[in-house]
Amino acid sequence: MQAGEPLRDGRAVVAARDDDAVPNTDEIRRLAEAAGCEVVAAVTQNRREDSTYGLGRGKAEELAAVAGDVDADLVVFDGTLDPGQYGSLVELLPDETALVDRYRLVLEIFAEGAGNRVANLQVERARLEYELPRLRQTTERSLLNEATEKGSPVLDLERRIDAIDGKLADARTEAADRRAERREEGFDLVALAGYTNAGKSTLLHRLSDDLSIEGGEPEHGDVVGTAEVADRLFETLETTTRRATLGGRRTLVTDTVGLVDDLPHDLVSSFSTTLGEVADADAVLAVVDASADTESLQRRLSVTTEVLAAEARGPIIPVLNKVDRLDDDALAERRDLVRRSALQTREPVAVSALAGGGIDELLAALADALPTEHVEFAVPNCSDAQPLLSWLHERGDVTVKYDGDLVRVAFVGKPSVVAEAERRAADVGGSGGVDG
CATH class of the missing domain: 3.40.50.11060 (GTPase HflX, N-terminal domain)
Structure with missing residues (x-):
């Protein structure tokens, strides 16, 4: 083969x-x-x-x-x-x-599930990297020496890997630039990661704002209106991103490729473009199938921990999914397993993505994990105040109090959004500054 x-x-x-x-x-x-x-x-x-x-x-x-x-x-x-x-x-x-x-x-x-250019490039690179030592094993050394100048199957494979690496480097740069642009627009970035078949795609459906992504959005070409949900390994290979409103904040939630045990590091590295979504996320939801037996759960926690420890820079929230299949004793046992694992950075949250149980608790945990700042200011009660208030309501948690000629505002949101809110407030009605 x-x-x-x-x-x-x-x-x-x-x-x-x-x-x-x-x-x-x-x-x-x-x-x-x-x-x-x-x-x-x-x-x-x-x-x-x-x-x-x-x-x-x-x-x-x-x-x-x-x-x-x-x-x-x-x-x-x-x-x-x-x-x-x-x-x-x-x-x-x-x-x-x-x-x-x-x-x-x-x-x-992976190859069967690759549906876009980047996913196909990543799969092809991993295939060639796998084949290279096997091709070397079956190629005579003398033939390699003679073919160094003229070319050989081994050299051809190496050149193909180099060419793919160049294309993937460009794709990583484009993806990083797109994430930076989304941050500037005030979006929080949340990544779903975990062992394959843990229910990440179902959780993506549960968290997303269906109406906000109907038909896709031109300014975010990879924000799509559908995400496959099935009890099947590797249902999603390429990343799928959908819009969500979490605690009043505009958020983009990305479902990443499912992990699997006993794969060499070079295969994981072939998917570095996909895993960039995890690295750049403001928070990562590490989803595990709580209904798995304890031995399988421990192994899957180990795999998930290994990848996230190398990739994730933001806070990691362990999510015990499919808890509707467990009794109280079994759930308590799974909680303890996660608490004792290296994945434990925050208290695990128990949910049923399919039935909807525990989602409020998960949203609260996310709100606590996302980078947040608080500001209070007052602006003149004039026509310019209303566009500001509308802008704030779209981007965070807002409390408004009308006080005669002033509108007093308490705003909680992403640090970059808070900074922009202060700048905009300073311009309302020519006030020239922010009144704390």
Whole structure:
């Protein structure tokens, strides 16, 4: 299976190894099914990693026999195979049976879900980065030496990666400029992050102002009116941004790509353009599926923490989603798990994005986390005051008191908006200054 060659749908055997216990194959089965495969058998092993096959020699031969017996189109290995292990396993498998590891499988799912230019570039870069050491492994050193001047498959792959890196650098600059422009316009930026299938897209629907984004908005080309919601892995690959009003403040909420376990850092780095939304957010909602069993929840918290610790600069609010599926004791246990995790920077908030429970508590936690300043001033009670008050009501929490010839205002909002409010107030009715 060469770089860029799509994964074949068909009958699949999953293979998994674990150092300490019999492997749980539930997630790798779901990943294979998300790629369009029918899982017809599983081969597992509890032992340390074998440097030649990943599995032990005997178990690898058993895997090859099972693949032949069930007429498998594909073997899916739950883990990352180095180029040598990949080549050794391929030699054992029937000729008609392809081999993919977890890394490559996720790439294929990403490729299917990539719906815009940047997402496609990120997937293609990750594919080429994955293929490069495997191509080196199968290319003779002498041929490489002879082809240095004339070109080679390896050099061609490196050039393609360099070209994509240039395009992604431009895309990152454009995205950063767009976020800076939105801040200047007074928007708070909130990112949804977390393990795949945690319910981020459903939460995006719950938080957004549907009417405010009807048909999209010309000034924000990536602010869209729809976001997919389904019980499916990697339903969203590219980011989806929608407008929301949180505590009276104009906010843009962005749903980012779902995370998944056991992926090398270079795959995560391939999605740095997408993760820039997390890095630049004023606050991050780290969404976890509270209905998962405790072992799975701990693993997913670890994955989420690893990525957010490297990317997020703003405050992180842990969100326990799908709590409508839990009783009180189970919810208390999940809260304790999050509190003990490295993700814990603020008190976890329990919600059901689907049913709407806990959303008010989440909004309150967000209001507390977002950067906020408070100002009080008075302006003349004249015709110029009303446009100012309308502007303030669109951008924060406003209390107004009419006092004879003055309008006294208390305003809470984003620091940059507060500064702009003070500037505008100074110009109302030629007052020449702000009266605190």
